[in-house]
Amino acid sequence: MNPRIPAKALQLRSLVRRSGELEISLAEVDVPEPAADEVLVRIEATPINPSDLGLLFGAADMSSAKVTGSAERPVVTAPVPEKFMKGMAGRLDESMPVGNEGAGVVVKAGSAPAAQALLGKTVAIIGGAMYAQYRCIKAEQCLRLPDDATPAEGASCFVNPLTALGMVETMKREGHSALVHTAAASNLGQMLNRICIQDKVALVNIVRKKDQADLLKAQGAKFVCSTDSPNFMAELTDALAASGATIAFDAIGGGKLAGQILTGMEAALNRNAKEYSRYGSTTHKQVYLYGMLDTAPTEFARSFGMAWGMGGWLLFPFLQKIGPAAAQKLRERVAAELKTTFASHYSDEVSLAGALQASAMAAYGKRATGVKYLINPNKGVAA
Amino acid sequence: MNPRIPAKALQLRSLVRRSGELEISLAEVDVPEPAADEVLVRIEATPINPSDLGLLFGAADMSSAKVTGSAERPVVTAPVPEKFMKGMAGRLDESMPVGNEGAGVVVKAGSAPAAQALLGKTVAIIGGAMYAQYRCIKAEQCLRLPDDATPAEGASCFVNPLTALGMVETMKREGHSALVHTAAASNLGQMLNRICIQDKVALVNIVRKKDQADLLKAQGAKFVCSTDSPNFMAELTDALAASGATIAFDAIGGGKLAGQILTGMEAALNRNAKEYSRYGSTTHKQVYLYGMLDTAPTEFARSFGMAWGMGGWLLFPFLQKIGPAAAQKLRERVAAELKTTFASHYSDEVSLAGALQASAMAAYGKRATGVKYLINPNKGVAA
Numbered sequence: 001m002n003p004r005i006p007a008k009a010l011q012l013r014s015l016v017r018r019s020g021e022l023e024i025s026l027a028e029v030d031v032p033e034p035a036a037d038e039v040l041v042r043i044e045a046t047p048i049n050p051s052d053l054g055l056l057f058g059a060a061d062m063s064s065a066k067v068t069g070s071a072e073r074p075v076v077t078a079p080v081p082e083k084f085m086k087g088m089a090g091r092l093d094e095s096m097p098v099g100n101e102g103a104g105v106v107v108k109a110g111s112a113p114a115a116q117a118l119l120g121k122t123v124a125i126i127g128g129a130m131y132a133q134y135r136c137i138k139a140e141q142c143l144r145l146p147d148d149a150t151p152a153e154g155a156s157c158f159v160n161p162l163t164a165l166g167m168v169e170t171m172k173r174e175g176h177s178a179l180v181h182t183a184a185a186s187n188l189g190q191m192l193n194r195i196c197i198q199d200k201v202a203l204v205n206i207v208r209k210k211d212q213a214d215l216l217k218a219q220g221a222k223f224v225c226s227t228d229s230p231n232f233m234a235e236l237t238d239a240l241a242a243s244g245a246t247i248a249f250d251a252i253g254g255g256k257l258a259g260q261i262l263t264g265m266e267a268a269l270n271r272n273a274k275e276y277s278r279y280g281s282t283t284h285k286q287v288y289l290y291g292m293l294d295t296a297p298t299e300f301a302r303s304f305g306m307a308w309g310m311g312g313w314l315l316f317p318f319l320q321k322i323g324p325a326a327a328q329k330l331r332e333r334v335a336a337e338l339k340t341t342f343a344s345h346y347s348d349e350v351s352l353a354g355a356l357q358a359s360a361m362a363a364y365g366k367r368a369t370g371v372k373y374l375i376n377p378n379k380g381v382a383a
Numbered sequence: 384m385n386p387r388i389p390a391k392a393l394q395l396r397s398l399v400r401r402s403g404e405l406e407i408s409l410a411e412v413d414v415p416e417p418a419a420d421e422v423l424v425r426i427e428a429t430p431i432n433p434s435d436l437g438l439l440f441g442a443a444d445m446s447s448a449k450v451t452g453s454a455e456r457p458v459v460t461a462p463v464p465e466k467f468m469k470g471m472a473g474r475l476d477e478s479m480p481v482g483n484e485g486a487g488v489v490v491k492a493g494s495a496p497a498a499q500a501l502l503g504k505t506v507a508i509i510g511g512a513m514y515a516q517y518r519c520i521k522a523e524q525c526l527r528l529p530d531d532a533t534p535a536e537g538a539s540c541f542v543n544p545l546t547a548l549g550m551v552e553t554m555k556r557e558g559h560s561a562l563v564h565t566a567a568a569s570n571l572g573q574m575l576n577r578i579c580i581q582d583k584v585a586l587v588n589i590v591r592k593k594d595q596a597d598l599l600k601a602q603g604a605k606f607v608c609s610t611d612s613p614n615f616m617a618e619l620t621d622a623l624a625a626s627g628a629t630i631a632f633d634a635i636g637g638g639k640l641a642g643q644i645l646t647g648m649e650a651a652l653n654r655n656a657k658e659y660s661r662y663g664s665t666t667h668k669q670v671y672l673y674g675m676l677d678t679a680p681t682e683f684a685r686s687f688g689m690a691w692g693m694g695g696w697l698l699f700p701f702l703q704k705i706g707p708a709a710a711q712k713l714r715e716r717v718a719a720e721l722k723t724t725f726a727s728h729y730s731d732e733v734s735l736a737g738a739l740q741a742s743a744m745a746a747y748g749k750r751a752t753g754v755k756y757l758i759n760p761n762k763g764v765a766a
Contacts, residue, residue, distance in 0.1 A: 054661045055661050087686065089653070090653070090656060090658070090660070091661075253685060254685075259680075270472070270473065273473060275473070277473070278437045278438050278474075279697055282700065289685070290689075292685065295685075297642075297682050297683060297684045297685075298682070298683055298684075298685060299680050299681070299682045300680060300681055301680045301681075302636060302637075302672070302675065302680075302681060303470065305695065306673075306695035306696070306697040306700075307695060307697075307700065308694055308695050309692055309693065309694035309695075310692065310693045310694065311691055311692035311693065311694075312688065312689035312690055312691050312692075313689070314662055314689040314690075317665065317689075317690065
């Protein structure tokens with residue numbers, strides 16, 4: 001056995017007790033032995049995405065969180081409000097590993113040639129339980145990174161890149177020619193902006209603040225609207241009319257923004273209407289809510305005719321729908337453009353224990369643009 | 384020329400002036416001469432459907448309406464609140480005829496054989512401008528009624544019957560096996576209940592009051608939930624679990640009901656879930672908003688996973704989507720079951736002038752279950 005691989009290693013766990021308490025801790029678990037078609041990856045970079053926070057924090061009130069234990073083995077506890085316990089029914093009293101995606105070095109491989117071929121290579125992987133020092137996974141699920149790529153560069157290979165590509169793909173498949181994106185200054189939003197510039201697809205970026213608008217404009221974005229502008233609706237309608245966007249991907253979810261986008265699309269379409277229809281434009285307008293940055297209720301005034309839809313959008317059902325061949329094409333594009341189109345930027349790099357410090361949780365828990373944490377579960381551990 | 388056909392006749396008109404005033408009046412218009420492929424129908428029955436009120440009243444504040452003019456030629460005026468004038472832009476200063484559907488007797492026909500064949504027959508027609516004493520229309524657009532059917536029996540042949548059939552058809556085409564309907568004690572709701580009983584499709588009826596629930600149960604409805612019950616959500620979830628309904632048609636539009644239906648569907652699906660998924664059930668849940676009985680904003684809490692959709696649903700785009708052959712099949716079923724499945728009931732029958740009396744407008748303007756007006760534009764006129 002490779003002397004550098006320990007028998008036991010750390011894995012982050014999230015547990016919601018029936019009593020209404022969330023507990024996040026670092027468990028010491030056996031490092032698994034890869035089967036013939038598997039590899040053991042020493043995880044060196046795994047991002048904290050908004051899509052990880054649901055499982056990590058559950059429905060707990062993190063403003064009341066307490067951190068106990070030692071600096072190396074912190075234990076986070078927080079109360080789950082009674083009204084949210086119903087939604088936790090499926091995970092009660094089950095200690096769950098967390099972390100959608102990550103990257104690292106293959107330190108051990110099963111006997112199969114495909115597994116052996118990856119030994120010593122840097123790979124990106126997806127499949128949960130990435131907030132851990134080691135992750136055993138099937139060789140075929142690994143995306144081998146270019147030789148000059150670091151684990152940090154490949155850590156966010158799947159969720160953001162495939163989501164951004166999936167939006168453009170959904171736009172095309174559903175018969176639209178331009179799209180809208182909210183929370184557009186996020187890592188994902190900047191990535192989508194780069195894709196759209198490259199693919200010559202018109203993109204209407206919606207951000208909250210002027211400095212976010214400036215950032216996107218500096219990156220070549222043509223249409224950027226900021227909700228903090230007093231003329232937001234007029235500016236949005238102009239951008240929608242100029243771009244022809246009739247589909248939107250909204251990361252916010254709560255509040256009035258999704259409805260405002262539909263209202264703006266309808267107003268843009270009616271600028272060129274020749275005849276009055278009390279049912280509004282016959283062009284279908286769609287908003288997909290793919291995130292929940294605002295957990296408040298969604299509210300809209302239905303001032304956009306009858307040809308409209310709103311709905312959930314999620315990466316994995318989308319990939320299933322388009323099938324393995326189409327999904328593989330998207331993955332290959334990500335690997336080929338890893339350091340350009342699909343580059344991610346992190347504001348902080350922490351260890352597993354560091355991710356459970358109160359200040360860190362407060363920072364990434366805000367889901368704020370510009371704050372993005374990368375965990376290196378082997379930070380400070382000699383490789 | 385047939386001496387019984389006058390040279391001029393009455394037609395109801397709705398006008399929204401740029402100054403912000405609605406005016407409804409009876410215009411005296413030339414009775415048209417049918418072209419070769421057209422017929423002239425003496426309208427004897429035309430319903431006031433919720434779908435007519437949008438064009439009739441515009442966005443006016445009808446609580447401030449005034450009726451002037453004579454009893455035979457009333458003129459209704461009402462102010463349009465400034466904030467709604469934007470939505471009226473397409474119809475400003477244009478005097479518009481009203482009335483989606485109606486029935487009457489063909490009193491004159493063009494030279495084409497298809498037109499001549501209808502002379503003297505009772506027909507149902509759709510196409511707007513039915514709130515008039517005479518309507519000229521293409522012969523091919525007429526649905527000839529059975530010989531023993533009166534115009535009143537055929538007046539609501541299209542909108543409600545095809546909408547109800549369209550809901551069941553949409554349910555099947557989108558892969559669902561049971562459906563939910565709100566405002567279920569309406570004429571349309573009772574019709575849908577009869578269709579579902581006949582076609583053995585499980586239907587969850589949502590009503591506002593116990594007496595409406597009793598009415599539907601007396602008509603054989605199996606699942607009826609009333610929003611005035613203190614256990615509404617639990618009762619709805621039980622009905623959704625028992626029926627397996629994953630698509631809903633909502634006539635209300637505003638408020639929380641559409642979201643509650645999705646929440647209930649998700650809870651019903653999760654009763655049998657084997658594994659926890661933080662993204663919720665993978666079964667797609669859909670609510671179509673086809674009406675606006677409540678014009679308040681729509682609000683929902685997104686407590687139903689990611690596999691959901693909400694959207695507008697409208698009869699005519701639906702008929703276009705399924706194509707003429709499938710639409711014709713639906714129409715033939717309506718004609719065949721006119722006096723049974725598709726029978727409509729009216730609380731009041733009025734003349735054109737009677738429809739513009741303050742008490743009448745207050746009654747049908749409420750869109751209340753059990754109140755349904757039928758206009759006979761030739762009421763009291765010798766045939």
